[in-house]
Amino acid sequence: MESQKIHPHQLSADALAAKLQVDVQRGLSEAEAQRRLKQHGANRLTPQRGKSPWRLLFEQVHQPLVYILLIAAAVTGFLQEWVDSSVIFGVVLVNTLIGFIQEANALKAIDALSRVLTVTSTVLRDGQRRSIAATELTIGDVVLLQSGDKVPADLRLLQIRELQIDESALTGESVPVEKSLAILSNATVLADRTNMAYASALVTYGSGLGVVVDIGDHTEIGRINSLLSRTVELETPLTKKMGQFSTLLLWVILGLAAVTFAVGVWRGQPLLEMFMAAVALAVGAIPEGLPAALTITLAIGVSRMAKSNAIIRKLPAVETLGSTTVICSDKTGTLTQNQMTVQSLYAGGALFGFTGSGYTPEGDIYLNNTAVAHSHYPVLMECLKAGLLCNDARLIADVNTWRIEGDPTEGALLVSAHKAGLHQATVSLANPRLDAIPFESQHQFMATLHHNQALDVRQVYLKGALESILARCDKAFDLHMQPMALDKALLQQQVEQLAAQGLRVLKY
Template identity: 80%
Template sequence: FNMAYSSTLVTYGSGTGVVVEVGDHTEIGRINSLLSSTIELETPLTVKIAQFSKLLLWVILGLAAVTFLIGVWRGQSLLDMFMASVALAVGAIPEGLPAALTITLAIGVSRMAKRNAIIRKLPAVETLGSTTVICSDKTGTLTQNQMTVQVLYAGGEFFDITGSGYTPDGDIGLNGKTIVHQNFPALMECLKAGLLCNDARLIAEPESWRIEGDPTEAALLVAAHKAGLHQVSVCTAHPRLDAIPFESQHQFMATLHHNLAIDSRHVYLKGSLESILERCDKAFDPQMQLTALDKALMHQQVERLAAQGLRVLAFARGDHDYDDVKHDQVKGGFIFLGLQAMIDPPRPEAITSIAACYRAGIQVKMITGDHPVTALAIAKQLGMRHVERVVTGAELQATHETQYPQLVEKCAVYARIAPEQKLQLVQALQANGHIVAMTGDGVNDAPALRQANIGVAMGLGGTEVAKEAAAMVLTDDLFSTIAAAVEEGRGVFDNLIKFIVWTLPTNGGEGLVISAAIFANVALPITPVQILWINMSTAVLLGLMLAFEPKEPRLMSRKPRDPQQPILDGVLIFRICLVSTLMLMGAFGLFEWELARGESLASARTVAANVFVFCEMFYLFNCRSLEYSMFHVGVFSNLWVILGALTMTLLQLLFTYWPPMQKLFGTAAIASGEWLLILGVATSVYLIVGLEKLMRRRLFKK
């Protein structure tokens, strides 16, 4: 019986059927079960931010509690100590971090969209920067998906076919000489099989030819056209009665036709050599006379063609007595017609992108339904590594799951892989600690796309189910777009780290100033409302400008980040502590200096607040690169930073001198001498951090 699957669309006609499965037992139900059983993993960023937030929470609560207890122990009132602890907590909490995180990721989304990568889930932007393995489909992503039949084997002879693309201009030759096709019946029958067992269309337009349907099938139409077999006339003479569509688990397609000229029914098969050979017991010689089928020889011929990077399809024909065709009727008794081998050349940009991925420490794995030898030849043309062995779907199925993790580390090329096996590959790679990007376009690819850290769906040829399951959709279906998205992801993560490294010293410095004032039993150098002003204004006008920072040179020459590595390493923690201490010394020192000179408490607090703002501003220029000075990345390469600094300076002048803001924030006007001291402290922060980075670079070189 023919089987209609749940969610199948009926385009016309009517019929009666028996329901044999429902719910999770249908094909769509099985895929849905796989989808629901896959765990949508948290991104490295969300995991690290959650861990970082918990740590920061306990540190701030602990510091506030210690400050409160020490103040009460020294005789301060409970209310004053409560307010001081609140001020400390307000100062230490990086309020701008959630907004900066979201905006930086959103800017990354915009940049990726310009490079043909549509991000469906915001945290996926950063996950791309953490990717350690990219598993890519071959056809159309790594190759051009513009098939051209170049070699045909029929009747024991090899024929060469000239021409390229989908324009049906070219000749068919034998031993280097152009032939008259009609003199080779076996050749014509093999070409006819490719034309009839086909769902594509070749359409002539005023200036070119275009195709509708699968490019592989379109290449078969073009090859037949070059021999004078036109689709409309041949299909009219051989109307289709029934068909068995191609399915990955069966590896073949079958169509039933009525040959009107001789009033007979023939079933034509098209598929992989393995699936076609097991159904054949005879072959045709050049003049269409039955002869013995040498299956070993056929395998040799296919390997010879596949070694040239050609994609090979096998064809067969069988007589039929019914008006429909079923799977149990195509198990054997067919006559082998021949082979058609087509080239699908690698994309030049894919070769460049794969090399870039290797330089960036990212493994690339190719997954295809093609013959293993073809897959290996294309992998070598692409410059892929670890191509000593090709793993087939049958080998994968015969391998125990406990051995998958070892297998996937050693092999980069997978052939004759069913969509369901992609899920197993993803899980094995993740078991080894990898951050995996997986491409897919079909409904059956959805579980693997959902399981992958980054599911990448094809925008041009992908199904809606695949797009819904994926975190990213490629509008051009190119591998180079994935590599470009990884580069953008690394840039986004860099900018996030720059913001965190920039904002934490401010929060740390403010917390330390409050604690120091309590320990020294003096007035608070900055009030809670001034802390809020500093944190919110600088986060928006200074910190967020780092989100627009362009990618640093040699970004794709670095190894991927270790997924287990904390969000801040020892070097950055040291720098945060260093700058926090410098801000503490500058703000608290000048605050006490102003009071010692007889200035009012409001003036001293105004100086302290401005020390924090301008130290942040000068330190912002340090944070434009975590390793180099701003002169290395270009002073004017991010004009947003300069605009933010100028705007912040103007607001601080209003904060200091405008009466309404003086009344709101408790500030007072200060003299030019105080500004020189403030700028001196800020400049010293910039110089000390720059010196620290220089010393680390020289030490690293040694």
């Protein structure tokens, strides 16, 4: 029973359970789980053997120009030119330390990938639900998932309820994947395996149950970790040019020193005197400030990149990134921050605009390119309230940043409501949820029932695809929340205009 030979997405639930020898209703027994744990190992990524500090230090010195500087420092020291020798050696030391510290810090950040599985998970063992460390999972364990969980291992899904999972870490796709139980062909690519849940992915909505089919290094994220450890270090344009320049400089300096020595001897000068003159010429011709200036300039670039949470392992990589002119990408979220933002809201026959970006709830609301007081437009406030209440996401304030727990689209609705002063905790307390119909692909809408305590009435809020919502509506509201006839043709035209701007359109 080797996990790498299993193709779980093409097997039925019964066939997979039989192959893994597990009762899906009861899970593994504790004894069997321990036996498999010993057989397959812990569910963790194998730490890759890193470079020793001495090797990192040597790699900073292993450059032609640095070798030239070290020779120059040694020769000037031999000639008892202590000031020159100290300056040259100091330049080499600063250059080496900056490169060493930068690469060591970058390696620590990269090693964080090895800790993505350090989470807890809920499993069925002996028919009982148990919360265990993800490292204790083994092949055949039955795992329960719910919104907010990080998938602890590669799972074949057996039961789902409106399950959506954010797999952007693997596929680059920012939109959560709606899962299904359909049996797929063996040729189905990773991004289309909707009956699978992969380690390190985040459950954004719904719940599910799956059986572990791969753990540790055999998971998809484990394969990525393995590929990272085997990447070939290529020379950048800068390092190539510096290598060529250093080689040329070395031969030019040695040539000039040799010519100087030969001419002096030919003219009858003492050998020792001409040797000292040739050495002085060679040392004086070496640009000892060049490595330090180059390293400090690149370090400034690395520091600026670090402020944007970009990890730069090798200093010369900054130059390569800076010289990039064209980037081709077909995956939303690969080059962006994977944060959605409400840009426009059409309500009461008026198109409102929003400023700000990301999940930070700061920005103004505009109408006809003029900032407006949102409280003067009841229909705007009611629309934002609908987006806030018919919502399962949470807006969370962290240190110096904001993040969303849940679906990015729902998160964007929360942020837009916050910009108008509608806060989730306050509005939800005044309008407690009584029931909900989760989003289903066949219905294309989500609905929630609330008790409006101020008016002592029950209200239903819907959001979803335009066609689905329009089919259930016959009236609309004007800017002052007065009922009016619903002009579906005008609304469809407005939707097409927004879609033509590259915006995702949601009706509620």
